Amino acid sequence: MQVNFYATLRPIVGSRTVQFDVDENITVQQLVDAVVTRFPRLRQELLNDNGDLYPHVHVFVNGRDAPYLPDGVETLIQPGDTIDIFPAVAGG
Amino acid sequence: MALGGYANRIAHVDLTNGTVEYRGIPEDWARKYIGARGLGVRYVFENGPQVDPLSPDNLLCFMNGPLTGTEANMSGRMAIVTKSPLTGTVTDSHHGGWSAARLRWAGFDGVLVKGKAKGPVYLYVQDGTVEIRDASEVWGKGVHDTVRFFRERYGEKDLSVIAIGQAGENLVRFACWINEDDRASGRGGTGCVGGSKLLKAIVIKAPKKMPKAADLEAWKPAHKNALAAIMHEQNITSPRKGGLSVYGTNVLMNITSTMGALPSKNSMLTSFGPGAEKISGEYVKEHILVDDPTCHACPVACKKEVEIKEGPWKGLRMESLEYEPAWSLGANCGNDDVNAVAKLIDLCNDYGVDAIETGHPISIYMEATERGYTNGDGGIAWGDTMAMVELVRKIAFREGIGNVMAEGADATAKHFGHPELAMTVKGQGIPAYDPRGLKGMGIGYATSNRGACHLRAYTPAAELGVMPFGSLKVDPLAWKGKGELVKIFQDVHAFSDSLDLCKFSAFAEGVQEYAAQYAAMVGVEFTADDVLKAGERIYNLERYYNNLAGFREGSDYLPARFIQEPSTMPGSQGHVCELDEMLAEYYAARGWENGVVPESKLRELGIID
Numbered sequence: 001m002q003v004n005f006y007a008t009l010r011p012i013v014g015s016r017t018v019q020f021d022v023d024e025n026i027t028v029q030q031l032v033d034a035v036v037t038r039f040p041r042l043r044q045e046l047l048n049d050n051g052d053l054y055p056h057v058h059v060f061v062n063g064r065d066a067p068y069l070p071d072g073v074e075t076l077i078q079p080g081d082t083i084d085i086f087p088a089v090a091g092g
Numbered sequence: 093m094a095l096g097g098y099a100n101r102i103a104h105v106d107l108t109n110g111t112v113e114y115r116g117i118p119e120d121w122a123r124k125y126i127g128a129r130g131l132g133v134r135y136v137f138e139n140g141p142q143v144d145p146l147s148p149d150n151l152l153c154f155m156n157g158p159l160t161g162t163e164a165n166m167s168g169r170m171a172i173v174t175k176s177p178l179t180g181t182v183t184d185s186h187h188g189g190w191s192a193a194r195l196r197w198a199g200f201d202g203v204l205v206k207g208k209a210k211g212p213v214y215l216y217v218q219d220g221t222v223e224i225r226d227a228s229e230v231w232g233k234g235v236h237d238t239v240r241f242f243r244e245r246y247g248e249k250d251l252s253v254i255a256i257g258q259a260g261e262n263l264v265r266f267a268c269w270i271n272e273d274d275r276a277s278g279r280g281g282t283g284c285v286g287g288s289k290l291l292k293a294i295v296i297k298a299p300k301k302m303p304k305a306a307d308l309e310a311w312k313p314a315h316k317n318a319l320a321a322i323m324h325e326q327n328i329t330s331p332r333k334g335g336l337s338v339y340g341t342n343v344l345m346n347i348t349s350t351m352g353a354l355p356s357k358n359s360m361l362t363s364f365g366p367g368a369e370k371i372s373g374e375y376v377k378e379h380i381l382v383d384d385p386t387c388h389a390c391p392v393a394c395k396k397e398v399e400i401k402e403g404p405w406k407g408l409r410m411e412s413l414e415y416e417p418a419w420s421l422g423a424n425c426g427n428d429d430v431n432a433v434a435k436l437i438d439l440c441n442d443y444g445v446d447a448i449e450t451g452h453p454i455s456i457y458m459e460a461t462e463r464g465y466t467n468g469d470g471g472i473a474w475g476d477t478m479a480m481v482e483l484v485r486k487i488a489f490r491e492g493i494g495n496v497m498a499e500g501a502d503a504t505a506k507h508f509g510h511p512e513l514a515m516t517v518k519g520q521g522i523p524a525y526d527p528r529g530l531k532g533m534g535i536g537y538a539t540s541n542r543g544a545c546h547l548r549a550y551t552p553a554a555e556l557g558v559m560p561f562g563s564l565k566v567d568p569l570a571w572k573g574k575g576e577l578v579k580i581f582q583d584v585h586a587f588s589d590s591l592d593l594c595k596f597s598a599f600a601e602g603v604q605e606y607a608a609q610y611a612a613m614v615g616v617e618f619t620a621d622d623v624l625k626a627g628e629r630i631y632n633l634e635r636y637y638n639n640l641a642g643f644r645e646g647s648d649y650l651p652a653r654f655i656q657e658p659s660t661m662p663g664s665q666g667h668v669c670e671l672d673e674m675l676a677e678y679y680a681a682r683g684w685e686n687g688v689v690p691e692s693k694l695r696e697l698g699i700i701d
């Protein structure tokens with residue numbers, strides 16, 4: 001599965017897009033677990049002490065922030081879905 | 093005046109008579125309207141809402157706030173306040189750098205300019221005096237040459253130059269003032285007002301002389317807490333760690349495109365697809381970034397200086413490849429060439445036109461071309477960068493079709509017979525957020541007192557969950573609650589714009605920090621509630637001005653495209669902006685009657701007796 005990383009996360013993973021070797025039919029939460037397992041430095045960037053995504057972190061599934069999907073981070077990722085992970089970003 | 097902190101000195105310049113008078117600030121105005129934006133609006137209000145923006149009678153204010161040029165973080169901001177020739181509303185536009193601090197160090201809270209000179213002039217500000225001097229040697233020059241000229245004449249040390257370019261001289265309605273080559277007071281056509289008065293530049297020579305707080309004991313913890321908030325915030329402002337500090341404002345390009353909130357190709361689309369990455373802050377950092385400049389007293393250093401490494405503009409260095417203009421001249425025009433984006437923004441700065449506004453008449457021309465609306469006016473393809481460069485020049489010099497475009501987006505769309513192509517509110521073009529994907533921006537644009545604007549109410553802070561320390565996060569696609577949210581943001585920002593602190597302080601500081609710094613600097617009791625009350629008063633005064641200038645019921649609207657044409661892109665697909673619902677909520681929160689401030693509200697806020 002391909003995951004795109006942005007802003008300050010990108011230097012940590014070393015490229016814009018990273019291929020993850022994960023089972024099909026995993027949830028967003030399971031994907032995030034796989035991401036922080038492969039890149040342990042991302043844990044403190046993405047997850048709070050309880051292991052939940054920080055409110056300022058965004059895991060987009062086809063452009064929609066996962067917490068706003070009907071099943072939230074338990075949403076099953078479908079083949080062909082686009083996954084984009086952002087840290088807090090703002091400016092304007 | 094009993095308040096500390098202020099210089100309590102305003103220069104009143106009459107260019108018709110060639111006179112300069114120095115007066116204190118009426119204390120009641122300082123208490124009620126604080127400084128910079130708020131105080132500037134009060135002076136403009138006093139001058140009368142009926143004034144023709146391009147007549148000698150219009151008042152052009154260069155205003156500082158009580159924190160400007162002090163030790164306070166991000167306090168290098170100046171507000172230029174006037175009646176806008178683009179919108180017909182009151183407008184204020186801020187820039188960073190050092191000119192605001194230097195104006196304060198020279199002994200001023202503001203310079204108010206009225207009348208019209210007999211020939212081109214500039215103001216020379218030094219050590220408590222303002223002199224009107226002959227500018228005929230620089231009239232006709234671009235901003236960069238003008239800045240260079242004054243640096244050679246007066247020496248670079250302790251010098252700031254705020255100038256208009258040829259666009260201001262030629263009365264382009266969205267001409268702006270540029271400070272120190274790259275920092276734009278971009279919006280609303282304040283440079284056009286300067287041009288109408290034959291005022292080319294404000295030149296300030298002042299060594300550092302930081303004003304002291306009236307209550308030094310209270311100032312120390314107030315300053316320390318505000319600084320700690322910025323340094324420890326971790327995600328946005330934290331120096332060399334937060335996204336704003338590392339990538340600059342253009343860190344936004346990818347996220348807004350991903351979530352279907354980046355208006356592209358004149359807002360026909362809500363995402364720029366793969367093009368966004370190619371003009372993003374990440375791409376800039378990896379390919380053309382050379383330095384991270386900053387403003388007075390700012391540890392964030394969000395400015396990003398770039399150097400073009402190849403192609404026709406090789407060697408160009410500039411430091412304003414910001415998200416907004418990169419969107420306007422990039423995604424908005426179907427242009428994914430980052431070098432061309434840098435060149436176009438630099439051209440806008442040199443000619444002195446608002447780089448956000450300039451993309452609008454160009455993208456309208458592009459859409460008109462695609463739809464076959466241009467008749468005898470030729471055409472321009474999306475992303476044709478060479479033609480864009482030429483068009484910016486034509487706008488600045490009002491040549492050919494550029495003469496139409498110089499009148500603004502509404503006039504351009506009307507010229508092609510299709511006013512619906514103008515993505516404007518009250519005549520001013522929208523900035524870089526599509527209200528179908530970030531709905532708070534929709535109600536923010538519609539109710540902004542200076543025409544479409546992202547900075548009156550920066551709701552993405554809540555819609556992207558980046559309020560200080562995660563205090564508030566709301567769904568960008570929900571509309572409920574956004575009317576009330578926008579009111580609060582507008583009031584808080586009206587206050588910070590009056591201090592005048594950089595808007596980005598709000599990613600780390602809150603109303604407590606603002607209240608504590610203001611209270612200590614001027615030596616009064618002031619609470620977080622007082623911050624909101626003062627902000628509300630300023631916002632209502634602006635609205636009252638606009639009401640008197642003819643903006644009545646029905647003046648708060650959005651372009652039909654955002655309400656009638658659903659987004660077709662991922663993230664916001666199928667969504668429109670529910671403006672009417674949010675407007676009802678907003679007016680209820682404001683206590684306004686369909687956009688008009690009732691007399692009872694004016695009385696309650698102390699705007700009228």
Ligand code: SF4
Nearest residue numbers: 386387390392394594
């Ligand atoms: S955050 Fe950026 S714009 Fe604001 S004061 Fe600092 S350097 Fe200037």
